[in-house]
Amino acid sequence: MSDVRVAGVGLTPFGNTPERTSRDLFAEASITAFEDSGVSRTDVDALLYGNFMGELAEHQGHQGPLMAEAAGVQAPATRYESACASSGAAVRDAVMRIRNGEDDVILVGGAERMTNLGTAGATEALAIAADDLWEVRAGMTFPGAYALMAQAYFAEYGGEHEDLAHIAVKNHENAMTNDKAQYQSAIEVSDVLEAPQVSTPLGLYDSCPISDGAAAIVLTSEAYADEHDLEAPVAITGTGQGGDRMALHDREYLARSPAAREAGAEAYADAGIDAADVDLAEVHDCFTIAEVLAIESLDLFPVGEGISAARDGRTTADGETPINLSGGLKAKGHPVGATGASQIAEVATLLAGDHPNSSFVEDATAGLAHNAGGTVASATVHVLEVVDR
Amino acid sequence: MSDAAEIQDAGFDDWIDAATAGEAYALECPNGHGSLPPRRVCPDCGSTELEEVPLPDTGEIETFTVTHVPTPAFADDAPYATAIADFGPVRITGQVVGIDLERVETGLEVELEITVSETTGDRVIGFSPV
Numbered sequence: 001m002s003d004v005r006v007a008g009v010g011l012t013p014f015g016n017t018p019e020r021t022s023r024d025l026f027a028e029a030s031i032t033a034f035e036d037s038g039v040s041r042t043d044v045d046a047l048l049y050g051n052f053m054g055e056l057a058e059h060q061g062h063q064g065p066l067m068a069e070a071a072g073v074q075a076p077a078t079r080y081e082s083a084c085a086s087s088g089a090a091v092r093d094a095v096m097r098i099r100n101g102e103d104d105v106i107l108v109g110g111a112e113r114m115t116n117l118g119t120a121g122a123t124e125a126l127a128i129a130a131d132d133l134w135e136v137r138a139g140m141t142f143p144g145a146y147a148l149m150a151q152a153y154f155a156e157y158g159g160e161h162e163d164l165a166h167i168a169v170k171n172h173e174n175a176m177t178n179d180k181a182q183y184q185s186a187i188e189v190s191d192v193l194e195a196p197q198v199s200t201p202l203g204l205y206d207s208c209p210i211s212d213g214a215a216a217i218v219l220t221s222e223a224y225a226d227e228h229d230l231e232a233p234v235a236i237t238g239t240g241q242g243g244d245r246m247a248l249h250d251r252e253y254l255a256r257s258p259a260a261r262e263a264g265a266e267a268y269a270d271a272g273i274d275a276a277d278v279d280l281a282e283v284h285d286c287f288t289i290a291e292v293l294a295i296e297s298l299d300l301f302p303v304g305e306g307i308s309a310a311r312d313g314r315t316t317a318d319g320e321t322p323i324n325l326s327g328g329l330k331a332k333g334h335p336v337g338a339t340g341a342s343q344i345a346e347v348a349t350l351l352a353g354d355h356p357n358s359s360f361v362e363d364a365t366a367g368l369a370h371n372a373g374g375t376v377a378s379a380t381v382h383v384l385e386v387v388d389r
Numbered sequence: 390m391s392d393a394a395e396i397q398d399a400g401f402d403d404w405i406d407a408a409t410a411g412e413a414y415a416l417e418c419p420n421g422h423g424s425l426p427p428r429r430v431c432p433d434c435g436s437t438e439l440e441e442v443p444l445p446d447t448g449e450i451e452t453f454t455v456t457h458v459p460t461p462a463f464a465d466d467a468p469y470a471t472a473i474a475d476f477g478p479v480r481i482t483g484q485v486v487g488i489d490l491e492r493v494e495t496g497l498e499v500e501l502e503i504t505v506s507e508t509t510g511d512r513v514i515g516f517s518p519v
Contacts, residue, residue, distance in 0.1 A: 124460040133401040134425060138482045138514050139456065139463045139506075144471050147454035155452065155495050199471075200455040245432065249473045249480035250424070254452055 003235035003387055004098045005225040007218040008037025009345035010109075014213035014333030015182045018116040022051065022058060022337075023070040025214035026111040029338075030071035033107070033216040038230055044218075045103035047077035048094045050087025050110030051337035053125040054079075057113045071216070073107055083129035084286065086110055087215065088340025088371030088380035092239045094219050095382075104224040111214035112335035122210045126336070129374040131247040143207055143287060145248055145375045147199035150289035152254035154201075159307035161201045164288035165192035166311040168205050168330055171285060174317055175327025177356035182209050182333035192288075206288040211333035215342035234348045238271025238383030240264060248375045260297035260372060263381040267368075268299075271383035275299035278321065279364035280350060282343040284372040284379075285328040291315075294370050295323060298381065317360040325350055325357040340371035340380060347384045400427025405512050409503045414441040415478040423478025447519050448476035450497040455490050465508040474499055474516050483514035 010032025012025050026049070034041060047068045054060045064077035080090040087110030094108040114122050126142045135145070153159065169189055175181035187205060195203040225232045242262030245251055252258070268274050275298060283294035292306040300321055301309050309315045315323040326332050326346040329339060347367035349355040369382045404426050407413055415423045416439040418431035423442075430437055453472035456463075463469065470485040470493045485493050486504050497518055504515035 119458070120461045120464070123458065124462070127460050133398065133427075134514075135482050136460070136462075137511070138471060139459060139466065139469060139484050140471050140482055141456055141458065141460055143458065144454050144456045147456075148452045148471070148473055151454060151495070152452040196457070197455070198458045200457075202454075247482065249482045250432070254473065 002099060002222045003237060004095045005220050005222060005230065005232035006234045006236065006348040006384070007039050007220045007225060007230050007232045008033045008035070009348055010036060010216045011180045011342055011345055012214045013180050014211045014335055016115045017212045020113070020212055022054065022063070022111040022113045022214065023066060025113070025212060026067045026109065026216065027070040029109060029111070029214035029216035030107060033218050037218040039105055039218050039220065039228070041072050042074070043105045044073045044075045044107050046075050046097065046106050047071065047073055048080060048090040048106060048108045049077060050080045050090045050340060052081060052083055052086050052112060052129070053114065053336065056125045057117055067111070071107060082378045083373035084284065084334070084336045085340055085371045085373030085378040085380050086337045089241065089378070091217070091341055091344055091382060092241055092380050095236050095239045098219060098221050104221045106219045107216060108219055109214065109216035109341045110337035112337040113212050114210045114335060115212050119210065134247050141199060143202055144199040146287040146289055147202045148248060149255055149293065149375065150201055153289060153292065153307065156255050157304040157307065161193060162189060163307045163311050164206055165189045167285065167288040167291050168192045170310045170316050171324050171328040171330040174325050174357060175331035178327050178332060181327040181331055182211055183327070183331045202287055202289070208286045208329040208334040211335040213333060213335035213338050215338040215345055217341055217345055233386055233388045234351045234384055235387045236344070236382050237385045238267040238273070240266025240270060240381045242266070242379045244377045246374070246377050256303065257293045257297045257372070257376040257379065259376050260294060260370060260379040260381065263379040264298040264370070267381040267383050271385065273366055273383060277366050278368050279366055280322045280325060280347070280361050281368035281370065282324055282326060282328070282346050283370040285324055285330050286334055288330070290372065291323065291328070293376070294372070298368060298370060317357060322360055325355070325360060343369040343371060344382055344384065351384055351386050405503055408501050408514070413444040413501050415444055416440070417442045417478055425479055425481070442478065445477045447498050447500050448474035448481070448516070450474050450493070450495055450499060450516070451480065452495060453485065453493050462509050463506055466506055472516060481514060483516045486515040487517040
């Protein structure tokens with residue numbers, strides 16, 4: 001099967017820019033991606049674009065063609081909505097289309113404008129990724145849902161808030177060198193433990209921020225990359241997607257993420273690697289507990305051991321499997337529709353040796369990107385590998 | 390609430406009505422899978438033969454959280470405890486009422502008590518300790 005090459009990536013800074021529209025954000029990300037790739041806009045066969053709350057934040061549906069226009073691309077464009085996994089799902093379809101020979105060049109990415117809604121408005125908008133009748137109307141928020149999982153995890157496998165705090169500290173530390181990150185500042189365990197409570201046991205510093213931002217990636221077939229002599233040393237070699245029941249209470253497990261496990265297993269098999277081959281991973285740490293559930297679901301750590309991985313230095317930049325070298329959603333930010341594509345962009349950049357934190361993973365050849373929607377009712381996982389250096 | 394909202398919520402409102410009357414139910418398929426309405430198909434096995442079965446009088450809290458940062462619909466209710474309770478054929482998410490927040494714990498035995506949001510006056514699924 002032909003590899004799908006990452007020809008170029010572009011990210012806007014993630015942060016608090018309420019005056020910027022998503023079309024402005026995506027235009028910027030796409031300009032960077034095209035410049036990075038050396039690919040002509042006229043060669044683009046399709047735009048696959050992730051966005052979650054455009055109707056609520058900007059009164060704007062039908063964002064596919066709008067964003068093709070913003071990016072200067074004359075090609076059919078489709079919006080993907082899968083909550084926080086929107087652009088992960090878009091990348092997965094892009095990969096399959098290129099593999100199938102349908103398309104040679106795809107612009108894929110996403111954007112989200114959130115901070116203009118304010119904290120309450122964004123909390124309400126995010127909540128619609130849960131079951132409106134049975135969860136939202138009972139007062140469940142997204143931090144609340146992850147808090148329910150955290151409490152269930154503590155009860156089943158042990159651990160405490162201080163273990164989670166080490167994850168936040170690690171991800172802030174990693175973001176210090178990432179000039180696209182929302183927070184480029186170090187925090188201490190005590191900061192996390194003493195922060196205002198959002199939904200017990202999770203506090204303000206266990207939670208990713210509300211962010212604006214965009215991500216764009218130019219993907220090409222191997223044949224196109226060869227023909228145009230592109231510098232594209234990293235390929236997406238595995239893709240997987242998993243699904244689960246919408247409401248957390250309908251799941252078999254309250255402290256595991258079977259959808260992520262399914263997506264990971266599929267992506268590993270697709271790439272022909274296993275978890276032991278993974279040198280680094282960007283995982284969906286919308287809340288500190290989410291990173292624990294992710295690394296366990298992806299078989300990077302045994303179930304019950306993910307909770308202590310950051311505290312023990314196993315997932316830090318100099319650890320055996322660095323997790324979220326970009327700073328993760330926690331410190332880099334989480335503009336929902338952009339997140340999945342941005343994770344893949346970060347993994348590609350880390351593997352190519354072009355990331356400020358590449359020095360921690362100099363010999364890395366395989367990386368993983370894990371993107372989750374809702375309380376992991378949706379999950380996509382992608383394997384990226386260095387194929388030409 | 391507008392008529393449109395009531396139409397949209399058909400099936401769910403019926404369940405809240407039943408729970409208010411002490412007649413809460415789950416849907417069950419011939420294979421014994423429980424689920425919550427509105428629903429035409431068993432999400433576990435695809436059976437379309439669903440029947441209403443009464444819920445047990447009490448359930449047990451499996452996990453809980455105290456929410457301090459609510460959505461606008463619960464602005465005046467915070468802080469409040471949200472829990473997932475096991476009622477046999479189904480689990481349900483609800484707000485724990487009638488108890489100090491510090492005393493909410495895993496394993497607590499509760500019964501359904503439909504309550505109202507202090508913010509909106511809308512009906513909310515509640516759990517009260519037995």
